[in-house]
Amino acid sequence: MAVGANSMLFIICFSIFIASSLSQQLTTSYYQRTCPRFDQIMQDTTTNKQINSPTTAAAALRLFFHDCLVEGCDGSVLISSTHFNKAERDADINLSLPGDGFDVVVRAKTALELACPGVVSCADILAIATRNLVTMMGGPFYNVKLGRRDGLVSRASRVEGNLPRPTMSMNQLINIFTSRGFSVQEMVALSGAHTIGLSHCTEFSSEIYNYSRTSEFDPSFNRRYAEGLRSACTDYRKNPSLSVFNDVMTPRNFDNAYYQNLPRGLGVLKSDRALVMDPRTKPYVELYAKDQKVFFDAFGRAMEKLSLYGVKSGRRGEIRRRCDSFN
Template sequence: MALQLLSIFLFSTLALFSLTESKLNVEYYNKTCPQFETIIQRIVVDKQLASPTTAAGALRLFFHDCMVGGCDASLLISSNSFAAAERDEEINLSLPGDAFDVISRAKTALELQCPGIVSCADILAVATRDLITIVGGPFYKVRLGRKDSFASFTKDVEGHIARPNMTMDTIINMFALKNLNVHEMVALVGAHTIGFSHCSEFRKRLFKFSQTSEFDPSMNPTYAKALQELCSNNTKDMAAFNDVMTPGKFDNMYYINLQKGLGLLASDQAMISDQRTKPIVELFAKDQDAFFKAFSHAMEKVSLYKVKTGKMGEVRRRCDAVNRLEVNPSKKIAS
């Protein structure tokens, strides 16, 4: 049985590496830009110290980029007179400016050191990994050599990013379409161990939830009442930490919280009651190393999703704009 499971794992892992992905490697910039990782490390450390929410923002930015058409930095492109870009789609409007800023700073520094060499997609992937480690998370290898997309459109976003009010069936199916299984999905959602969510994303759980309960009965009552007070004025800018216990530390407390009814988002709390996800939540709550290993594997897998190499993309001079105005939309790989 163990041999059979190992064979299945190896087959699924090998299937991940397509011909395109095989062109990526961890030493991609060793000769063309040897200071690549050192420069990124300096930039992200400075930014995280100045703005402690940067790590959570970059992680969310990375995930939202990769899930829509692949890890190609299309989310970094600003809208223009030709098209409304992904970053202006409603679900991306709450992405923090700090996350965009740290990537922009790293790109500027790298352009000065080795112009036209390092893609924004690679910067985003490595900066996210480094920021995760700064706040206590696991280190994992990032294969390099991605190219940046030629275009970005708001219409490509819908249906690719999970929302708090979605059912577990919908979320599991959404991840499955990206070749991510339930175990990997639960590990990736553990990114909510850092960061925050606005009241609009969980308000429905707090007020007039049902005819028999003012708030979602799956919530810890004390926690629910505290959130009611926070969100009582219905102010869009008000937010709460996703992990109420250790909000600035990347650890497994998020899963422990779910067991206590301290999950902020409905989709998070649902994982402790769904029989497909509950055993995984319980494993990660008990064993942080298991969570870190699963998270690292899943992040490496996501980072290779529909990457663009060669003529499929370009190395942008600026991360918020393509290199030329004459954009051919057909070059954007379909989501």
């Protein structure tokens, strides 16, 4: 057992060293010479897409999380399945990923291939698109280092257990993040992404209909809120795509209202409401609810850290010609 433990410790330390070395190769000015119009093209693409489709910001942010937490931030979630491989995007939990997130990446890649073919990775496009869109919604600006290469592996079989689900226990949720080097506080800060976006009624229907013998809904819900959700989700069986805003108070603003909602029973998902009930996470919910600047600073730092997780370089990656298929 001692040998196994030491071996595991060595592997973890070696992985952290490799990740640190790779992240040092990335810079915010990576495309300054090879693709001088990179920043302008990305800004124009994300702005136009968000204006024409206001759900794009939340879609890209969710897509970014689902990409990074599985194989690292390498664009593996963008790959389409083939007859020989069921890709990440077709894993059960990813089937609900909104199309706007994929579309903004495709649009940016098309424009960049015209300006500087074969230079910009899809992984970098997704990372920058996410940051730009968060900022457009009123969220914090944070630096994104560039130079990622696109991953060479995308398998649906690797997804399960690596992404948070609303039904997971707090121990399971915390483990997903701590096993990747993130603290509990960073996990709570990243959960603030739910200040924008939607959740499907199917994700919480069991908590608002026939919850128990004594209650129609989970008592951790605010009563009036639960009644509103029941009304909004009435036809969820006929229409599985039926959704509600994660933040009922300021759904179109990236702010700290998400945290202010939780103590009032206004969290849509069980995993959201659990944050204010667990002693490990509750203090950070209260901190971010009280001070938006503190939340923004924490979210920005956590996103910078997340964007460097599992980055690829050299032969471990490529610059894809199309974001949905390997070269």
